[in-house]
Amino acid sequence: MVTITDIRARRVWDSRGLPTIEVEIRSETGKTTRAIAPAGASTGRREAVALVDGGPVLGGKDVTHALRQMSDVLYPALVGITVESQKQFDRALLEAGGPESSSPVGANTTTAASLAMTHLFAQEAGVAPWQILGDTPTTLPRPQIQIMGGGAHAAHRVAVQDFMVHPLSATCISDAFIQAAEVYRAVGDILAARGHNSGVADEGGHWPDVSDTEEALDTIVQGITRAGLKPGVDMGICLDIAATQFYKDGHYVVGDKTYTAKEWVTELASMSSAFPIVSVEDPVHEDHEQAMVWAVSQCPAVIVGDDYLVTNPKRIEEVPNGSVEAALIKVNQIGTVTEAHDAVVASRKRGLGIIVSARSGETEDVSVAHLATGWQADMLKVGSITRGERTAKWNELLRISEALGNLPMADVLSKPGL
């Protein structure tokens, strides 16, 4: 049982130099915890919406209204209440000013408040957050580590958004990171030798100074080999296509080529056969359920829904059978820890794999490592193995791994029925 004696919000800064909300909660026993809301660049149209000011200041992204709502709406409703569970707190939060209220508080504030409460429950219990989020884990999430960024995270230099590696043969998480770091370095060397080492994208992956998706994939496969690893045996590749971003007037526009949905799925299927691709996220536009079904049936890789499912338990229950095989889970897509957990439960019920994910706009907040461990996700996606907002989370996962006696990683996701 926790009695809240103070709750406040402040403007802090994310990895894109944009303001975001940090919420701090204090309990009657004098414990204080805090959490920060992340922000997406390629957001799904069904996501819970962050409250930002609009207007000319900071590209419309300032959060003065959200800060005011904390003091005017949430503070009076939440200070003094006693809660026994995350569910109870999140319900109080939503009743006070969630999306259904007449004065809706943004998902940036609810996300930060809900996560801060998870940390407070953990502190009150004298344990780490992952320990109160589920049963004692038997596995750790297997990481997806970004090597090259693209799409909305690299000014659309190439269409595809995330080119990640996924350790397959490593037996523990610390070896998995050593291997991924070697690949990151090797790809950097290859790009530099071509005169194409042009900095990094939003999540710290190399800037995609390549001519197309195949060249990016080819370079990563070369990097895997140069790191002394076998592509498809030691290291696989995960892609986030984020296809809604390059769907225009009924076609997928990729460089100077345009594809119908059928042609694009065929192209992805042949790419997945030609390269050691383990999973493909948002292969087609978020509204194209039929094309998702084609992708599931034609691609040898596991098909993941991010913008397609938006961590929404109801949507996860309702999408057509055979249109997706794993769910990306992001708390700020739905607004609270409870609802995100409901999305995990709904996904499991449908036999979907679970990938807990950070956002492209991130901070030093490490909650995502705890959620992925406590919920026993199959994978964790937080970006590259560079930049503090990314390594904060990987390093937290390493600490959790140590506390858990270096558990094995979850099995590599495989296509159901294959």
Ligand code: 2PG
């Ligand atoms: C995604 C995320 C992380 P964003 O699409 O999966 O890569 O990006 O936070 O911009 O939605």
Ligand code: MG
């Ligand atoms: Mg995505």
